[in-house]
Amino acid sequence: MTRHRRRALLAVVLAVLLGSAFAQDVEIGSRAFDIARNLRCPVCVSESVADSSAQIAQQMRTVIQERIDEGMTDQQIYAYFQASYGDWIMLQPPKRGVHLFVWLLPVLVALTALAVVAVLARRWLAASRTPINASAEELARVRQLLGEGGPAGGQEARPEPESRDS
Amino acid sequence: MKIGRLLIVALALALLAALFGFGLLRGSPDRDIASVLVGKPAPVFDLPLYERYQPEYGASFALADHVGKPMVVNFWASWCLPCYEEAPELQSFWSEYQDKGVLVVGVQTQDKDKRREGRDFIGRFGLTFPNVFDNDSQVSVNWGLYGVPETFFIDAEGNIVGKHVGPVTVEALKTNVEALLR
Numbered sequence: 001m002t003r004h005r006r007r008a009l010l011a012v013v014l015a016v017l018l019g020s021a022f023a024q025d026v027e028i029g030s031r032a033f034d035i036a037r038n039l040r041c042p043v044c045v046s047e048s049v050a051d052s053s054a055q056i057a058q059q060m061r062t063v064i065q066e067r068i069d070e071g072m073t074d075q076q077i078y079a080y081f082q083a084s085y086g087d088w089i090m091l092q093p094p095k096r097g098v099h100l101f102v103w104l105l106p107v108l109v110a111l112t113a114l115a116v117v118a119v120l121a122r123r124w125l126a127a128s129r130t131p132i133n134a135s136a137e138e139l140a141r142v143r144q145l146l147g148e149g150g151p152a153g154g155q156e157a158r159p160e161p162e163s164r165d166s
Numbered sequence: 167m168k169i170g171r172l173l174i175v176a177l178a179l180a181l182l183a184a185l186f187g188f189g190l191l192r193g194s195p196d197r198d199i200a201s202v203l204v205g206k207p208a209p210v211f212d213l214p215l216y217e218r219y220q221p222e223y224g225a226s227f228a229l230a231d232h233v234g235k236p237m238v239v240n241f242w243a244s245w246c247l248p249c250y251e252e253a254p255e256l257q258s259f260w261s262e263y264q265d266k267g268v269l270v271v272g273v274q275t276q277d278k279d280k281r282r283e284g285r286d287f288i289g290r291f292g293l294t295f296p297n298v299f300d301n302d303s304q305v306s307v308n309w310g311l312y313g314v315p316e317t318f319f320i321d322a323e324g325n326i327v328g329k330h331v332g333p334v335t336v337e338a339l340k341t342n343v344e345a346l347l348r
Contacts, residue, residue: 043313055276056311059303084310086202
């Protein structure tokens with residue numbers, strides 16, 4: 001195959017791929033696309049109406065565009081699909097009724113976690129500020145264990161090098 | 167104190183494990199969702215009939231014209247394997263119940279431009295109940311379909327009273343329709 005032919009073939013393949021990629025949404029506007037992105041494709045798994053190539057999703061995109069052309073608001077269009085599918089059709093659950101739980105749960109968890117961290121941090125800070133009550137004997141024992149034998153007291157304890165007998 | 171904390175942690179972990187197990191075993195939640203249309207009037211449609219039914223019903227079938235008798239509306243597609251499984255069941259049920267005043271309607275949907283395949287499907291099972299063609303799947307959207315096959319039961323007042331997801335059997339059809347005939 002000559003270089004020229006290869007280029008021509010590549011151009012044809014690209015044209016076909018681009019054509020098929022844009023074919024489905026070429027007739028719907030950006031507002032219709034935004035609405036479709038918020039609706040769940042009924043026959044797919046975790047896919048929006050905007051993303052799916054299923055026939056029912058294509059028809060739903062057409063319906064959305066038709067409703068926009070008729071002058072419907074976004075909310076009226078969502079309500080149209082909710083009438084057939086219920087709230088299930090919305091990819092984001094509505095902020096009302098039992099669905100509020102889904103929205104509030106992460107906030108509640110985050111607030112609880114913050115409260116727990118705050119309480120623990122306060123405890124740790126309080127504990128670090130509390131003076132240690134120790135008797136003279138106990139302090140002497142600690143100093144002995146740390147190897148601070150001299151009268152200087154504040155000297156840093158250094159571990160004695162281990163002697164190895166062969 | 168420590169034992170109490172350990173118990174709380176263990177309980178929380180057990181709860182999480184139970185939730186995880188429940189999630190794994192419950193199957194596909196989407197298929198369990200009941201139709202919001204149950205209890206509401208069936209969305210009307212007026213769709214072209216396949217040729218073989220036209221001498222009896224006319225060129226198109228309008229659902230509204232048949233309100234007054236219990237109806238079974240079955241949605242199918244020529245590419246849908248479970249639809250092949252249930253088609254003989256629907257025909258068998260129709261043979262037995264058409265004289266009891268029950269109407270079965272087949273709606274080929276989510277099957278754009280597949281008229282020939284639709285005719286083949288109908289011919290293959292010798293379906294004698296009326297079958298219509300929903301070429302643009304608009305009726306699928308209006309009826310809130312999640313897939314095919316799905317079967318709806320409509321009472322004599324034209325209200326949807328039940329829905330069956332997946333291939334339907336003669337037994338399931340009889341159970342639902344007998345309740346409508348009482």
